[in-house]
Amino acid sequence: MLLNYTPPFNFRALLNFMRLRAITGVEQVTENSYARSFRIQQATGFFMVKNCPEHSALSLHIDTDDIRCHMAIHQRVRKMFDLDSQMSVIKTLLAEDEVLKPGLEQGEVPRLPMAFDSLEFTLRAILG
Template identity: 30%
Template sequence: MTDHALPYRPPYDWPRLAAFLTDHASPGVETVTDGVYSRTFRFSDRFGTLRVVPALDAPALLVRFQAPGLDDAARDAVLAQLRTMFDSEADPAAIAAGLSDDPYMADLVRRRPGLRMPGAFDPFELTVRAILGQQVSVAAATRLAGRLVAAFGTPLPTEAAAPSLTHAFPEPAQLVAADVSLVLNMPRARGRAIQGLAAACLDAPDLFAPGPDLETSVARLTALPGIGPWTAHYVAMRALRQADAFPPADIGLMRALDSGTGRPSRAGLLARAEAWRPWRAYAALHLWAEDAHRRGATTLPA
């Protein structure tokens, strides 16, 4: 099999990214074993699996496919999705320079060089996962995702499957009429939000196309039922390459800025974040990492 390289500008904090993906892997669709990320994917009406691992002798991630019938166009499309997911085109020097006018943020960047945004292989998949994660722990959201995949995902044919990789994540058409709340035993409002998201994707296939600005992207998402500003900014930062997205009123961000005299208010947080433009998403990533370090938790919520 041939490995396909995704070059990146060092430094690149693969261990931290792999740890996040480990905690957030949807059972049946994704696994992380010994630092190797693997997942299922769909190309046209066929299926495959892939694995991603850092190269040992070059600044690149290596991708290997197990996908009978995968043609060059489909392969290139999947590689483009992986570039977004693994933030391989980010410029860590530019991000660090943009955040370093704030001494506290400069210290966080210095302590965690090469921190990358865990992106999304598929924006619909990520947004469904974000809805499942509303008001529950990461572990609970992961269990719900596994049950969703088992109930509504498409089983892979034997020649495309791999250990623990058994299903493709459900597509919008598979969830638009599904009684997700009943099957997953979760609040009906969240089930309706997933159905509404699926319907919106079917009605507007470009729903997740990056908008001309952050405000347009967020407005498009918050127009959907069950998606508020926090979820919209979370999706924008992870799936839409909006480097200035910044989830408002996030408790983890506020905790990370508590220097012993108390957390900032929502208004105080947003005022402080003005100094981090146009890299507020990466500032949030560093603050979440700091909050996780203090609490011994994972890097990102949802």
């Protein structure tokens, strides 16, 4: 499935961020993709995310033993890659504030990646 985003979208920067924090045996980050295994309720499997800039979308491939988890994976991946933030609104607000303006990266708002799971995110923050 395709997960649309509003350009600009620096997929490589997100992958670089995730690569440094990847959990061995669970996540794999390459130059062009992010993949991981998962367990959601009774469903297990793995998914892979790649960029499709020609469609302004991420390509999400899910391999699972239970199709009922697809929507949950879809929603978590959207959060992981910060696809729903209104970057133009944020950019306008940052650009108007002299204190926050340096937070722009080459004039653009950086995306804020998240972990797949909130418990995982908390553990990464504590142990990282």
